[in-house]
Amino acid sequence: FPWILRDYVSETLDLTDPAVFRDLSKPIGVANERHARDVKEKYESFEDPTGTVDKFHYGTHYSNAAGVMHYLIRTQTFTTGSNQVSCATRFDCSDRQFHSVPAAWQARMENPVDVKELIPEFFYFPEFLENQNGFDLGCLQLSNEKVGDVVLPRWARSREDFIYQHRKALESEYVSAHLHEWIDLIFGYKQRGPAAVEALNVFYYCTYEGAVDLDAIADETQRKALEGIISNFGQTPCQL
Incomplete structure (x- = not known):
């Protein structure tokens, strides 16, 4: 699922204002236009x-097992799975964990290397935002x-309200009018080839179907x- 909003700091969320939405015609890695030149270079x-190895814009990916467990670290069995993927016996550094929705979006704005999109739970499952099991996830370095x-946007009164408003945003007129642009990037004609290069949407070669013949590797x-x-x-x- 895509990041669909860019406003996580306002007191209220106005879904009639196009400015609150992300530009769905661009990969998340260049949602901040300042990153486009660096990614292209x-x-x-x-x-x-x-x-x-073919040329690529991004060495990481928008959807992977590590990303899913990053978001669902508070929810078993994903908590255990997260440690297995990172080969760790304890949780990752607190600052690198998913601890705040606004901070997660800000990371996308500041770091073109972090290209994680969202997961379905952001639109229906408020429980993943709560540390129900009381896991010791440590402290943030700067603020202690x-x-x-998970810290919510200011416009969300509760976890349930966040899910409600987020789903409402997904079903808004703006997203309905522009979602096909994101689908073109992920599933359509901008996924591969010259159109992908022009759209700054090329990922590491191993992530593409048929790019590697594992049976041929002795x-x-x-x-x-x-x-x-x-x-x-x-x-x-798979490309549609």
Whole structure:
């Protein structure tokens, strides 16, 4: 599911104002237009001396197992799964955890490397925003604030209200008129080829269907490494 809003700081959410919505015609990595030049330069300057790796705009992916567990860290069995993916026996650094909806959006605005989109739970499951199990998620480094329940936008009165308003935004006239642009990026003609290059929408080659023939890789270590990348760090869906 896409990030659909860009306003997480106002006291009220006006869904009749186009300015509160994200530009769905652009990948999340360049939702902040200031990142477009850097992303384009990275693509144009990249060269793999082995000739194996094609040029790409993003080395991470918008949907992967690690991203799902990042958002659902407060919800078992995803809590356990998160530690397994990171090969850790304890939680990640508190500042890197999903601790605030406004902060998560701000991270997208400040860091073109972080291209995680949303998961369906943002539109129907308020419980994932609550630390019901009382997990010790540590404290933020700068404020020393303890990480517990997810911090909500100012316009949300409660977790349930956040889900309600977020779903209402998804069903709004603006999103209905522009969602096809995001679908073009993820599933359609801007997913691959020249249109993807022009749209700044090319990801690491291993994430694309058919890009790697695992059966043809004789080296077991190399094959398992590629399987791990595909499994944990993202796979682009089949192109429509």
